[in-house]
Amino acid sequence: MKLVVVFKAVTRNWLRSRSGLFFSFLFPVLLLLLLASVSSTPGVPGPAGLGAGYYVASVTAAFVMTNGVIGLTNVGSELRRNGVLKRLSASPLPKFEWLLGNILSQAVLALILAGVMLALGAVLFRAEYLVNFFSIAILVMGTLLFSGLGMTLAGVIKDPETASGVGNAIAFPMMLLSGTFWPISAMPAYLQSVAAVLPLTFFSEGLRDSLVVANFQIALTDLVVVTAFAVAFLLIGTATTKWSEP
C-alpha cells in the first residue's frame, strides 16, 4: 500500500529531526512534569480541582496542536522548497494518499504522545482517567483538525520562513489562551470571548471532559465542534496543497 510507504517515510523523517522529536515528545513531557508537580504540591489545588489529570489532558491537546501547526507547516514547506513535492507530483502517487499518509503519521504520533502522558500522569501523580470512545475520538479528530491547519499554512504561504513564523504566531497564543495552563474561567471576560472561538479550546476541553471529568454531555458537544473544524481545515488543506505548478 502506498499509504503505508508514505507513512513510514514521513514518520521516520519527522522522528529523526531534533526539533520534531523535541516538540513531539520531550517538551510536552517536561511541561507536564513541571505543571503536575506544582499542582500536586499539598495545599495547592490543581485547576478546577482536577490536579494532574487536568494537565495530562490539556498539555497533550496543546502538543497535538503544535505538532500539526508548527511541525507539519515546517516539514511541508521544507519539502516544497527542496522540490520533493514536485518530484512526487511527477510520480503516480495521488495527492490524496500523500496527505493521508502525513495525517496518519500525525495521528499515530498523537496516540503515542497521549499514551506516554497518561502513563506518566498515572505513575508519577496518581492521576485517574476514563479511556473511552469519546477520548479516543476527540484525540483523533483533534489531530485531523490541526494537521489540516498545518497543511493549509504550508500550502498557502510560499516562503518557508514566513510559514514557520506564522505557525509559531498562531500556535503559542492559542496554547496560552485555550486553557492549557490555567482554566479559561480565570481569564478576563474579553480573553474568554477570544478563547471561545479557538479550536484548541474545544479540543482541550473535550479531552479533559471525556478523559478526566467524565462529563460526556460536554464532551459530545466538543467532539461535534472539533469534527466540524477538522472537516473544514482538511478540505481547505487539501485544496491549498498544490500537486502541480502554475
Next chain:
Amino acid sequence: MGAPVVRVEGLVKRYGGATALDGVSFEVGKGEVFGLLGPNGAGKTTTVEILEGVRAKTAGVATVLGEDPSDLKRGRSVKRKMGVLPQDFSAFARLTVRENLEFFAGIYDSPVNVPELIGLLKLEEDSQKRFALLSGGSKQRVGVAAALVNDPEIVFLDEPTIGLDPEARRATWKVISDLKDRGKTVVLTTHYMDEAEKLSDRIGILVKGKLAVLGSPAELIGRFGGSKTIVFKNGGDAVFGTLRRFFDGATMEGQDVVLPFENLRDLDVAMGALVGRGLDSDVALRQPTLEEVFLRFAGFRMTESGDAV
C-alpha cells in the same frame, strides 16, 4: 518511426507577462535520446516540467506516450511509465539513500530491485548515509536512481551531470547510453556541448523560449558548423597583425588567432608570412563542433554553467 513518444507542438508558456516558451515544436521517437541544449533561462526546465505533468502550459500541445500528462486520470497512467530527474533534485533529508530509494520504489506498482539500482549508480558507499549529508554529486546520482526506479519507458533528465566530477559524469553517460541500448526513450537537458553531442541522437537548441534549430549532431555540425579553421595558439597581436594583411577572415579568440581553412595554400601563405617576420606559434587544424553551431544560433558562447559570454 512509429507514433512519437513525446510530441510538442506550438507549446507556449507565459509566467505572468513574461514569455518563457514561445511556440516550441519537436517530436521524440521511441528509443531516441533527445538533447535540449540552451543557456540559463532558455526554457529547458519549463519544457520538461510541462511534459512531466508538474507544470501547466499556457497553449499548444504537449503529449507523452500519446496522452496529456497534466490530465488527472490519463496523466497518472503516463506517470507510471515515466522516469523523472528534476533540476535541483532533493529527497527526504533525514532518510538514508537506501530508505529514500525504497520510498520511491514503494510508490510505483512494479519497481526494480533497489540494491541493484544502488549498484548501478555506484552508491554502495553512500547507501546508509542520510540524504542531507551527501555530496552534491551523490545527491545527483540518487536523483538519477530515483528516476529509474520504475524501469520507465521514457526518462526526463534535467541536467543529469551537473555538479559531477569527470569520472561520475562518464558513469552517468554510461547509464544513459545503456538506457538507449535497452530501447528506452530519453529527453535530457544540458549546458554541456560535449554531453549533448556524445549522447543525443538529435539535439534541439533552445534560445529565449524558441527552438532555434533541430537535428542530429553530425547534421548540425555539417550544415551550420562552418568550415575547418586554422588556430595559431597564443599568437597574440603580432601574429594577428601579420595574418590580417593576407586574410580578411582572421579573428582573435582570446590570445588565439583563428583563420578559416579553405585549402592547403592558405596554410602555406600564413606560414610563409609568419616565418618571414620571425614569428613562432603552435598551429592546429580545428574541426567545427557543436559549439560553433550554438554560437551561430544563439549569437553568443556559453560557459559550462550555462551563462552567456
